[in-house]
Amino acid sequence: MSLIYSSGNLLRVEDMSLFHDAPTGRRTLTVATSLQLERGGSLAIVGESGSGKSLTAKAIAGLLPPGVRLSGSIRLEGEELTGLAERDWQRIRGRRISMLLQDPFTMMNPVMRCGAHIEEMLRDQPEFRSRSARRAEVARRLAEVGINDASVADRLPFQLSGGMCQRVALAAALARDPEILIADEPSTALDVTTQAEIMRLLNRAQAERGMALILITHDLRLAFSACERVCVFYAGQMIEVGAAPALAAAPFHPYTTGLLLSEPPASRRVSTLVAIPGRVPPADAVENECPFSDRCRWVVDAKCRTTRPPLVERTPARFTACVRQPEIQGELDALRTAALEAANEPEPVTPENGALVHVAGLCKSFGGKRPMHALKGVSLSVGRGECLGLVGESGSGKTTLGRCLVGLETPTSGQIVIEGIPSADFEALARNERARVRQTIQMIFQDPYATLNPKHSVGRALEESLRMSQRTGRTQDHVRTLLSEVGLTEAYAGRYPSELSGGERQRVAIARSLAVDPAVLVCDEPVSALDVSVQAQVLNLFKSLMASRELSLLFITHDLAVVRQIADRICVIYLGEIVEEGPCQQVLNDPQHPYTRRLISAIPAPAH
Template structure:
């Protein structure tokens, strides 16, 4: 492997403002090989990629050795590095919408890379080459080269970006979360495309991702990065079959399975630490079930336990059997979703909802085209769709943040079709039935209000209470969402994403609602935290008898929560039924496409 190694990284340590981001990463990739760097937010995976390409932002510096085909990249003068970037090593970034220059036609992004080659001096030859390059990334319509970036969809932009990254025929492509910002079905297409291009060109590919399943299905070898340290290295197949590090196992188990429903996900407790918080000890020690004093005594080094299998867990040999048992029990556990009780009266019933928005140039955009759904008491209903399907609009209409153009809504016996037409008493009563949890944990709380202030305000909307009663209720709410009581004095800026989402749930629960509309409540969270929040939703449902309308693009998530599923596509319900039926026996072609795009 080392003989024809294309890129060798030794002891790459990245620091920003005196703070460690990564602590000595070793990577290796051969020509034509695909490796994945898997990590959660704050693991340092993106900065590692940027450090290799010498594109670190100002204030961030790297030490160590990056040897590319025998050239020491970190020691290279910037001029010579420019010759390497693009030609020999190319970088493709996450967000397709900001990656292209908004003032340049999409074809120009590719032509720009070809300009300095003598054979493309001629305009016709250049245009021909651009068209050929676009065909390689699956764009056969020659018109696309003439379009501006804002006229392209996310998937299309990502294809253009890929074509531009490939234009100088690099031997190595580093793709940083190339599919994360895209819709599920588009994600699968882009990954397939990347893999195809990599194979046909025999190019090296470094895929940076937070998604372990995606890494397993696309890559030869996996590097698991956590809080700046590599915890496990091994071939994709071997790691998938038997992860050596408790963190890798935890990640695997945290990911909700799409093919069955488990009573409770096995979550990693706590939250992802910063690299400098865990210096000098095992980075995962605080969250690991098998931690011993030795784990905290020194930072464990990666050790080779089997050929090509490295792990930083010093207790691997002792705990191997326990880890396997845990995995086995998690795989075996499955609970059928309870059959919805069709006899009871729905708590929310929406009939033929239509919502029009004013589009560009006076055109009307129909976000919802006559959608009807029902949620019964104690039932969890999934609303699945991609961006543009109207799922968020539907949720916002139900809680009164938008008013439908036409259609009827009944919430707990109140006519809630138009919140502004209700009497204020009715409106207040409706709001005590239905509440909402939002997607983005970072702006869901007022940054200037403490947790106590946010919750006090929410409690205050249902009536006036003495101070002592409010304090008792706040303590109760925090306990319900699994936060310690002293968190009441915290401000959002000192909370992690998962903790903020818990506070947001507590805020929604403060009026004792019967149903929560949850709009992608876990999609912005790290995988290990996602499982904690999903478990919280499950527990609250049992303890408080809550109903959920769970809005998501993620079928695996919805499988764990919902008993019934509605599939929304371009503003219409194209399929609905029990979660079991819809996922195992999809009828509509769009549902089938959604299910096919889950990496396995």
């Protein structure tokens, strides 16, 4: 199969398949991937976790993990890269193909100073043999990515913010002026303004150098706003390819349609986000059928379950792997139209009930002689049955506030009252009051895997929380009820965290918090690490729990599109201070503070 994007021929991948040789036998990881990339072109590869997009990128960069083998062809300007020895890859990697990873803190050596990471890329170039020449070039490279403070070169990675660390990693990736940069989820862990800055830097570097860009991401807004063409991966197969504007306007595959509808719109609130049920299957489990058949509402066994459909050109430069696309395209278009038309809903009404949580003049400082002031006189309240969104960039103080509310941090000064109990200092509370507060307010964290004991089954984790709630009745019945409430079957009680997807782990974390029957949940970036479809599932779950349990939420996030879908009111926090507060739709449609306007302007253009 040939995908002809343009007359350029910088990178050509043909029928590339990836396999893992395990003691139990060969496992198929990806199948028959073919793509081309012209010099200066940009290509986004999108899909859920487990789709094979990152593994494909690593194959192109010669960085496959041990045990993974490749068949097919990868050519860089006619030179075959498949089968190259590592010494040959060393003359290509960095100079011709460079890679920028999702987490700069794992990409960079924690005991090497930031400048040394860039110097490493320069040492074998004659013009940078002297230390002074390398130092000058490091300063120039840092300035190129927006770091004008040359002293950053002497700092260690942990001394920088995530955004600053990603800039240093980008400077190192660009130090040899590569012809192709592969950016694997380069902004996923960053807040919206830092994400926008990193993407501007990438696009500027690409334009100035005539460099080609491969962007790996699950963020559809980012993919469509940053790249000319988009490849959609699913279960190890490319299932749709096309120019970004055309694919965004009229996707040909049901999976692409589902991804686009799962994305929370930043410009309006929808009653229910469209979510794709189920999860991505392993590639070798769907070798003889359409990989999306188990999750597709248009599946027809005779057509979809007899063989894996190939990628076929339906219109010029538009490819899809759906055998039913010609007959269902009208329904796909109608579904998108209906979803967009049904998007407008009445302005949410702020509850008039009394506040369950009341915060007044809260301050929190860290450090000794030169303290860092994380919170500076924050005041807010959360009403019964209300969702209050707390939005701001990394370092704004929003997580510190959440931790103060649940007793994980003790504020320096100020008041916290939870259901009538002064709770600023948990240690000073009487035992019965502390138990009552802990039962009233629970916290859900960004990374559920870090909060679950990997040695404990899901059932045991829930049983431990249920023992604290002192509920009557059989514990197994309560475990079954909790799992059902978060959309999981009782079979999950016997599973361990490592056996669950990210969305399933977060559902278990939510169930564990619900075990004590709380009135308030503090949700700290609970969907930021999830794929867009799983994110939609979890947001819909929060909405249903608020309705069924009359729960109140303090929803902490940097994603304004997400907060619009769930919050009744919004507090915008900047450098430890609340700078704007009001009804969600009012604040996002008519922001008054310059910082709020900056947050909104940084949101990538919608994909639909």
